[in-house]
Amino acid sequence: HMKDGRIVREEVNKEKRPIEVAKKKDDEPDYQIPVEMKILMRTFKNLNPQQLGVLLIPFKAKQLLDHVLSELTESQLNLAENYLKELLFHNIDLSAFEKGLDLEFEKGGANWNKQRARKFASRIHSILEATEILNDEENIEKHHLFMAKYLTENFDLKFDEKLYTRLQSLLKLRMENKIDGFGLSEKMDLPVKLGGLGMYKNTADKIVREVEVIMLLKYTRE
Structure with missing residues (x-):
């Protein structure tokens, strides 16, 4: 405070707080989330950056199973998911996978009928084959051409x-x-005259889901 031009009292602002320096938490990852992972996380809400390497396989198995099936019992789905994990881990081949789906519960199988097991195994084979093609970095410029043909067929x-x-x-x-x-779904659903494909929304969503599942399956962190 000043009086007649002289300082008569000084006050220290006790409320003034020191500037806190942001510190990195011990449990924070020390890497940047890749763009591909960020974009996949928009579609798959339960996906997170910690699900890398082998931790990503169970998530992939569940998403692939949910994508292809929707009318089996919980027990049948759980056992099928276990077999699917083994397939994605390359512990069994497609033939053993199909056989496991068809086996009775008592024998450790998923208790599906033979026709359903064969159809499902064929569907999985088609998706995994597409994934392998997209993993071929030498032909990366042709990936979109392959996917267009794959989806059309x-x-x-x-x-x-x-x-x-x-x-x-x-x-x-x-x-x-x-x-x-x-963004892909919006473009597919958009009228042709506005630059879209003019597809029904349900059809567009199914196709986009197929694309996203394949993108998820091909994803691996360097």
């Missing part, structure tokens, strides 16, 4: 040349992580 899509080329372009954006699954 597996979902019986009927596009003219213009829309097929547009599908390829959209898939290229997704393969390059320039859009996420939601």
Whole structure:
């Protein structure tokens, strides 16, 4: 305080607090989350950066199973998921996988019928085969072309040349992580005159889910 131009009393601001320096927590990861993982995390809400390497396999198995099946009992699904993990870990081949699905509960199987087991194994084989092709880094520039062909055949899509080329372009954006699954779905659902594919939303969502599952399966952290 001042009086007649002279300082008569000084007060120290006791409320002033020292600047806190942000410290890195011990449990925080010391790496940057890759763009591909960030984009996949938008689609798969339970996916997190700590699920790397072998920890990612159970998550992949569950997502793949949920994607393909929806009408079996919990016991049948749980046992099938265990067999699927073994397949993704490369502990069994596709033939053993199919056999395990068909075996009775009492014999350690998932208790499916033979026809369902064969159909499911074939579906899984198709998806894993697509995953292997997308893992081929030497042909990365052709990945979107393969996916366009794969989706057209597996979902019986009927596009003219213009829309097929547009599908390829959209898939290229997704393969390059320039859009996420939601962005891809929006473009597929958008009217043709607005730059989309004019698909029904349910169909677009199914196709995008297929793409996202394959992208998840191919994902590995360097």
